[in-house]
Amino acid sequence: MPPRTLGSGTSEPCQTWGPRSSRASSPQPNAAGWGPRWSGVSSTPRSRPAPSHRWSCSILTETGDTDARWVEGVTRWYLSEQDLRGHDEQTGWLHAVAHGADFFRACVRHPEVAPAPLLATLAARLIADTAYVLRDQEDDRVAYAMACVLTSSRLSAADATAWMTPVRAVLESATPGPLPPRVSNTPHTLRALHVLLDQPLLVNGESTSVPHANAVRRALLATLHSATPWMWALPPADHEPR
Numbered sequence: 001m002p003p004r005t006l007g008s009g010t011s012e013p014c015q016t017w018g019p020r021s022s023r024a025s026s027p028q029p030n031a032a033g034w035g036p037r038w039s040g041v042s043s044t045p046r047s048r049p050a051p052s053h054r055w056s057c058s059i060l061t062e063t064g065d066t067d068a069r070w071v072e073g074v075t076r077w078y079l080s081e082q083d084l085r086g087h088d089e090q091t092g093w094l095h096a097v098a099h100g101a102d103f104f105r106a107c108v109r110h111p112e113v114a115p116a117p118l119l120a121t122l123a124a125r126l127i128a129d130t131a132y133v134l135r136d137q138e139d140d141r142v143a144y145a146m147a148c149v150l151t152s153s154r155l156s157a158a159d160a161t162a163w164m165t166p167v168r169a170v171l172e173s174a175t176p177g178p179l180p181p182r183v184s185n186t187p188h189t190l191r192a193l194h195v196l197l198d199q200p201l202l203v204n205g206e207s208t209s210v211p212h213a214n215a216v217r218r219a220l221l222a223t224l225h226s227a228t229p230w231m232w233a234l235p236p237a238d239h240e241p242r
Helices: 036-041 052-062 069-080 096-107 115-127 138-149 157-162 164-172 181-197 213-227
Strands: 201-203 206-208
Touching: 069 096, 069 115, 096 115, 096 138, 115 138, 115 157, 115 164, 115 181, 138 181, 138 201, 157 164, 157 213, 164 181, 164 213, 181 213
Parallel strands: none
Antiparallel strands: 201 206
16 A cells, blocks of 8 residues: 555655654654664664554654754664564554655655665665565565665765665575575565656655666666576676676
8 A cells, every 4th residue: 555644554754854843853862772752763672562663763754853863773773673564453553664664765855864875774674684574565665765765866876776786695695495585575675666767756746857767777687687587688788797
């Protein structure tokens, strides 16, 4: 299902960094990470109500008093989060992968947040070892976040494709037999990203160009080919020496 409203399992955070929202005050990190109020982006494992990361990420992207340190805190949480369930019948929406992706998607508009590390973080989340096969459109949300980050004019062609190097290594490391969840999750996301780059990308409802779309599409095809080399033949120029 497409993103809908803040606070739902399919929330779409604000992508505009303007005056402070009246709905929240700017959080202040403490030495332990983000403290009890912002437990959803803590840098350490914890016991917490499941929806807390959802609420925290939504508020972080709504408020206008933006601090680039938020990215570091959310990144620590995003890459260390172990509970990747989408929807739980008793708890409701957890959706850590999707909501974290929404946060990084919004961050690209902030002038103090470098876009290349956002791509690297989203890729690292995809290829991290996990027992969960993503099933609640997390792949679409991560792909959309990646596409939005790729609209940044601050990315070079090399920056726009460098994040695929570790992704390709993981896909090429797969052995015969049942696929690990990350080797299943990652191609789904990359294929969604390829589709997005082949269409007019909507950001805040407006068609937006991706500066290095052709280079990214070529790199995506080469990366996906490493997972399914029996599906199509790459042009000779796309066969890179390893």
